[in-house]
Amino acid sequence: MMKLNKFFSEKGARKDDTFVLNDEPYSFGLQFAERGRLPRVVGLGCAYLPIASELVAQPVGGGWWLLLLLWSFVWPHLAWQMALKAPDPQLAELFNLKFDALLAGIWMAVIGFNILPSIALGMMISINTLGLGGLRLFGTGVVLVATSSLVMWQLGNFPLNFHTAMLTLWMTLPALLIYPLLFAWVSYRTAQTLEQHRQRLQVLSMRDGMTGVYNRVHWEYLLRNAFEACRREKTEATLLLIDIDHFKTINDTWGHDVGDEAIIVVTRLLQLTLRGTDIIGRFGGDEFAVIMSGTSPEQAIAAIERVHARLEVFRLPAFPQLLLRVSVGAAPLTNSMSHYREWLKSADLALYKAKKAGRNRTEVAA
Structure with missing residues (x-):
């Protein structure tokens, strides 16, 4: 957690993850x-x-x-x-x-x-x-x-x-x-x-400009490859969909700049907590997705619980009263899935279940 706080206290840290091309x-x-x-x-x-x-x-x-x-x-x-x-x-x-x-x-x-x-x-x-x-x-x-x-x-x-x-x-x-x-x-x-x-x-064609993680288009390309590789090699894999709780309220109450900082916080926290082999993508808005190849649902839940635990004690330096929480849907890869979109749909349903159950929690697809 000290690493995360140090990261956000450094002026201009976000510039490292963006590439600016002057096209005038x-x-x-x-x-x-x-x-x-x-x-x-x-x-x-x-x-x-x-x-x-x-x-x-x-x-x-x-x-x-x-x-x-x-x-x-x-x-x-x-x-x-x-x-x-x-x-x-x-x-x-x-x-x-x-x-x-x-x-x-x-x-x-x-x-x-x-x-x-x-x-x-x-x-x-x-x-x-x-x-x-x-x-x-x-x-x-x-x-x-x-x-x-x-x-x-x-x-x-x-x-x-x-x-x-x-x-x-x-x-x-x-x-x-x-x-x-x-x-x-x-x-x-x-x-x-x-x-x-x-x-x-x-x-730029592969990365999200704000966070530096994979954008949705390239992440789905990697998801398809991971799906085919895991099925071919009969390897365990778990897919996570992560959503920042009450993100619209954060934007409306604190402003879009703070909302952007919240997205950056969650991104860095995922990068610091998960393994380097886990493929993180910004799925859209305040939603993230993670491909965890070679990972059982139990291992994936244990990893994401560490994210929950870090968010419990983390505070934005300029807005310590703002509490950041996430809802997570986890979906293990099963033999019944014939297309990677079925895997994605399963994780999406689990995420919906986590939100409906009160948020700030992880639910696993049935």
Whole structure:
């Protein structure tokens, strides 16, 4: 009993049994933008080197150098701030990716379509658009790169330069080697996050959000399996249905918050008192169900009597005057039962009998 009191005195104990998934569009959009943040910072930083090595050999004005510095080292952080502050971060990041493609095409024209740096720029844009936006965004990126490069080449009258100097070759290697590995690592982290979400969703599909025990749908699935296994192996088993006495009165008198605490108390008490192999489920509202495989009715009654005894001395810390009591219906598995629902019906009738006999008691199905 001290363990139960200690549990409810710990602030936020209930949070351990719930999983909260933020499903707001803004949150998902921000995660989408976050995936492109690091690749853009590193990728454009690496792209600065080969472009700068080509600009050194060309008679370009200082404006182009300023634009290169802004694009390589300021734009990645500005793009992140734009996505962060936008009402729809995903839409903002899609715009950022298209802008990346547009500028990459411009730089290809400025350096005269030098083969190796152009390949590096095209590779980075292709990886980003295909990896973040799929084939549709990839196609849009290709069109933007091709269009912007041809338009800029015509307007700027930049000379074609298909020869890659040794300096440019070495300056391009970081982009060719580091960027694909970085994007692969980001993709791996994203896959891990998705797997964690999948596992959490799986837990949510099986567990009751308030108590953490099995919900009714999954508990009935386990009941069916236990029923078939016990019949096949000719193993004793007992089914318990448990109802909090006068639960509606608790809600009406003390409030629904206290009613929720009462449900948590009974859940934790069952977990502390029963065996780890006993399968506890929240059957609905204030009703619980327990599958006790390998347990005779006498053993099940002895276990649930310990629950009754603990409730006799337990008090909610904030409401010591509130007395919690439960009614229990117990049903042993018999050879005459051909379906698990017959077992469940038998326990339900025993629970009704316990309520009709005055509550705060355990009745066994005839």
